[in-house]
Amino acid sequence: xxxxxxxxxxxSPDVLQEKLDASDIVGRWKxxxxxxxxxxxxxxxxxxxxxxxxxxxxxSLDRYxxxxxxxxRERAIQGLAASLLAGRAYRQEFRVRSADGVTRRILARGRIxxxxxxxxxxxxxxxxxxxxxxxxxxxxxxxxxxxxxLPLAAEHCMAMRQALYELPxxxxxxxxxxxxxxxGRAMVRAESAEQRSQMN
Numbered sequence: 001x002x003x004x005x006x007x008x009x010x011x012s013p014d015v016l017q018e019k020l021d022a023s024d025i026v027g028r029w030k031x032x033x034x035x036x037x038x039x040x041x042x043x044x045x046x047x048x049x050x051x052x053x054x055x056x057x058x059x060s061l062d063r064y065x066x067x068x069x070x071x072x073r074e075r076a077i078q079g080l081a082a083s084l085l086a087g088r089a090y091r092q093e094f095r096v097r098s099a100d101g102v103t104r105r106i107l108a109r110g111r112i113x114x115x116x117x118x119x120x121x122x123x124x125x126x127x128x129x130x131x132x133x134x135x136x137x138x139x140x141x142x143x144x145x146x147x148x149x150l151p152l153a154a155e156h157c158m159a160m161r162q163a164l165y166e167l168p169x170x171x172x173x174x175x176x177x178x179x180x181x182x183x184g185r186a187m188v189r190a191e192s193a194e195q196r197s198q199m200n
Contacts, residue, residue, distance in 0.1 A: 061197035069095035
């Protein structure tokens, strides 16, 4: 836990927020499950209070989990473990303490890729900052796929975005980013409505 003070002094709230605002999707990470190495871009590094160079070089998943809010950490670990065991998509919302000292709410969506023998090999996760969303509930689990079509739409949008990033089409890439961000926000709003209906 002591690592968190190392980088926190190097990123002001304005600088980090500017980076987050510049890209509607915060970023992505690629997890080499066999060797437990997570590779991420600079925005994700700042979000999880890591040096960008360290994140690019790859660190263990535990380094990222250290930044997850203590109340959300066990649920985040259990969600990842369930995805690993089932070899299925990963969908979760949790809070993190970023490099600027701000607690942010993150929507994480990804896939687990297995090898020919069915063993988990790679994990690819897309992270969306939903801190500014009006939803007040924090650390709530996302809707299950059978309850709402939005998770399916997000899966298709992620695949589309990945394909578009192979093309030299910046406008299409930006539009896919915006669409995925709005789908993520709609998922959070739908989850909030579901929670309110369960409370009534």
